[in-house]
Amino acid sequence: MSTLQRAKLADAQQIGTSAGALYDNAGSTTTLVTGLTLFNGNTTTETVKIYVVPASGGALGTAVLANQIMEIPLTTLETLFVEFPFGITLTLTHDSIQASTTTASKVTALVHGDKLA
Numbered sequence: 001m002s003t004l005q006r007a008k009l010a011d012a013q014q015i016g017t018s019a020g021a022l023y024d025n026a027g028s029t030t031t032l033v034t035g036l037t038l039f040n041g042n043t044t045t046e047t048v049k050i051y052v053v054p055a056s057g058g059a060l061g062t063a064v065l066a067n068q069i070m071e072i073p074l075t076t077l078e079t080l081f082v083e084f085p086f087g088i089t090l091t092l093t094h095d096s097i098q099a100s101t102t103t104a105s106k107v108t109a110l111v112h113g114d115k116l117a
Contacts, residue, residue, distance in 0.1 A: 004032055004114040012110045019051055019063030019100040023111045025090040030116035032087040033097055040074035042106035048072045048099055050082070055094035063098040074107065087113065 009031065010023050025031050040046045050070045051063035061067075074080060088097065101107045 002030075002116045004116055007031075007113070007115040009033070009111045009113050009115075012108055014105045015048065015099045015101045015107045015109055016104045017100060017102070019049070019098045021053075021060060021096045021098050022109050023090075023097045023113075024060060025055075025093060025095040027093040029090075029093075031090045031113055032116070033084060033090065033111060033113040034087045035081060035083040035112040036097075037079065037081050037110040037112070038072070038074060039079045039108045040076060040106060041108065042103055043076055044103070045076065046074050046102045046107050048074060048101045048107055048109075051098040052088055053096045053098050055092040055096075058093065060094045060096055063100070 051067045052069050053061040053063050053067050055061055
């Protein structure tokens with residue numbers, strides 16, 4: 001029987017102006033993403049867009065309005081923990097959590113969750 005185990009999903013990383021993967025699900029892995037920590041290190045408000053993107057033909061899919069799940073304004077030096085109460089389950093290789101923001105390299109993100117073991 002498989003169980004969920006806490007795991008390091010990804011290193012903290014800065015978000016770009018074009019959507020990019022915060023977490024890209026590995027092959028033969030089921031991941032439950034339970035939340036994100038976001039920090040705005042800029043001197044102005046940043047708007048962060050979060051996407052849950054399905055794999056596309058075995059490759060990383062594209063973040064579009066149809067898979068955007070939130071848009072969050074973060075004020076200067078604000079830290080926000082976004083919790084997904086039931087978790088977001090990623091099952092296919094390259095299912096992903098992606099994000100973009102107003103100004104590149106100003107918002108740092110950390111992905112939290114569990115892997116099925």
